[in-house]
Amino acid sequence: MVRQPTATPGNAARVLRIVHEDGPVTRAELTRRTGLNRSTILALVGELVEGGLVLEEVPSAGTPGVGVGRPSGVVRASGDVLAAAVTVEIDAVGVALVALDGTVRDRLVEPQATVPTAAQAIDAVERILGVLSARTATRARTAPGARIVGTGVAVPGIVRVEDGTVRNAPHLGWRDEPLAVPLAERLGLPVRAANDANLGAWAERLYGSARGVDALVYLNGGASGIGGGIVSAGRPFSGADGYAGELGHTFVAANGIRCHCGAVGCLETEASRSALTDVTATLPDDLDALAAALAEHRPEVERVVDRQVTALATALRNAIHTVDPEVVVLGGFLSTLLGHVGDRVENDVRAQTMAAMTDRLRIVPAALGRDVLVRGAAELGFRDLLRDPTAARLDPTAARRDPTPARRDPTPARRDPRSAPADTTTTPTRAPDRTTTHTSDRDDAAEEARTP
Numbered sequence: 506m507v508r509q510p511t512a513t514p515g516n517a518a519r520v521l522r523i524v525h526e527d528g529p530v531t532r533a534e535l536t537r538r539t540g541l542n543r544s545t546i547l548a549l550v551g552e553l554v555e556g557g558l559v560l561e562e563v564p565s566a567g568t569p570g571v572g573v574g575r576p577s578g579v580v581r582a583s584g585d586v587l588a589a590a591v592t593v594e595i596d597a598v599g600v601a602l603v604a605l606d607g608t609v610r611d612r613l614v615e616p617q618a619t620v621p622t623a624a625q626a627i628d629a630v631e632r633i634l635g636v637l638s639a640r641t642a643t644r645a646r647t648a649p650g651a652r653i654v655g656t657g658v659a660v661p662g663i664v665r666v667e668d669g670t671v672r673n674a675p676h677l678g679w680r681d682e683p684l685a686v687p688l689a690e691r692l693g694l695p696v697r698a699a700n701d702a703n704l705g706a707w708a709e710r711l712y713g714s715a716r717g718v719d720a721l722v723y724l725n726g727g728a729s730g731i732g733g734g735i736v737s738a739g740r741p742f743s744g745a746d747g748y749a750g751e752l753g754h755t756f757v758a759a760n761g762i763r764c765h766c767g768a769v770g771c772l773e774t775e776a777s778r779s780a781l782t783d784v785t786a787t788l789p790d791d792l793d794a795l796a797a798a799l800a801e802h803r804p805e806v807e808r809v810v811d812r813q814v815t816a817l818a819t820a821l822r823n824a825i826h827t828v829d830p831e832v833v834v835l836g837g838f839l840s841t842l843l844g845h846v847g848d849r850v851e852n853d854v855r856a857q858t859m860a861a862m863t864d865r866l867r868i869v870p871a872a873l874g875r876d877v878l879v880r881g882a883a884e885l886g887f888r889d890l891l892r893d894p895t896a897a898r899l900d901p902t903a904a905r906r907d908p909t910p911a912r913r914d915p916t917p918a919r920r921d922p923r924s925a926p927a928d929t930t931t932t933p934t935r936a937p938d939r940t941t942t943h944t945s946d947r948d949d950a951a952e953e954a955r956t957p
């Protein structure tokens with residue numbers, strides 16, 4: 506008789522992750538997807554219900570896995586377990602409270618009169634979270650139990666994974682600014698920070714245009730240039746220190762413009778939002794207006810479009826030869842550009858890429874829009890919980906009492922290259938039980954991608 510693995514942290518994590526990432530499922534479906542037996546799933550779900558992390562309900566028709574015979578309960582992630590998703594931009598600091606069931610419960614953006622320093626950003630996050638927590642507490646009188654389990658910060662810059670130090674965020678003017686540690690101490694919550702585009706790539710992979718895709722390249726064009734993120738073999742591709750995917754600074758033009766990074770001919774200087782909004786006389790953040798202006802096909806605008814598409818195709822050619830992606834996801838103004846020129850980006854890329862490498866290639870617009878960084882940062886905030894739900898046992902005040910910031914930790918956890926997404930670790934986590942039965946290679950890869 507095969508000994509069935511039971512309610513280990515690893516198995517509870519697998520169940521919680523499925524429910525968190527894929528939405529409500531029946532217990533029968535969980536049994537099928539995990540390869541665990543029914544009594545084990547029953548025990549794991551019971552444990553997660555007891556912990557307040559999931560709810561179990563009588564199934565309605567149409568829920569995946571609802572079939573004939575005795576109905577199996579539908580398990581859904583809690584809407585009261587929250588991550589604080591922080592975004593730092595040159596003109597604003599935002600915090601969104603994202604629930605484990607994927608809903609954005611509340612959000613607040615505080616405009617900044619000047620580009621915020623790291624200290625000002627930390628102050629702003631504390632203020633905003635204070636307002637959001639008060640609102641949540643007001644609502645909690647009717648629905649008690651809402652609690653924040655972690656915080657993720659999306660930074661437009663290079664972030665060192667070990668300790669959440671922002672090594673260089675050129676548009677913010679930050680160099681070697683500790684961020685995760687002081688913010689964790691201030692908030693009394695675990696905090697991780699990561700590059701915004703790396704988080705965006707992971708969010709599009711979990712919830713957007715590249716859902717379930719194991720090899721993708723993500724490029725986002727915004728006010729701070731072009732950010733890139735890569736997923737390979739179902740895992741965030743982070744490099745030695747978490748800096749990988751800086752596709753905005755790959756070389757695309759020999760006689761190009763000098764970039765703020767010091768190099769010449771970077772993608773983000775050759776294809777820039779400001780060049781497009783200048784020539785179309787549209788507001789920087791109004792991508793609808795940009796799309797409408799592009800649709801007029803004015804010759805002076807088309808000249809800029811041509812140059813930008815050429816630069817983009819060159820960068821993608823290099824990325825494709827390096828990564829062999831199934832999908833390229835374009836966000837921000839690059840998505841607007843793609844919408845304007847249609848198949849031309851893909852045709853230009855195919856014309857200069859080895860044929861076999863583009864057999865399956867799709868170049869698609871990002872799907873998550875303004876929520877992309879919020880969803881990515883929230884994943885970072887949920888990371889500890891998703892790794893070991895049993896450790897997050899439901900004392901709503903536990904996180905506040907025991908923030909375990911990295912500074913007090915004598916043995917900071919090493920960065921795990923398989924972990925998702927590249928980030929900083931403020932709390933060492935113990936290894937989960939790996940004696941699980943996998944049901945497919947894809948599940949296998951996805952599972953390993955996210956467990957230590």
Ligand SMILES: [Zn+2]
Pocket residue numbers: 753754764765766767768771
């Ligand atoms: Zn550059």
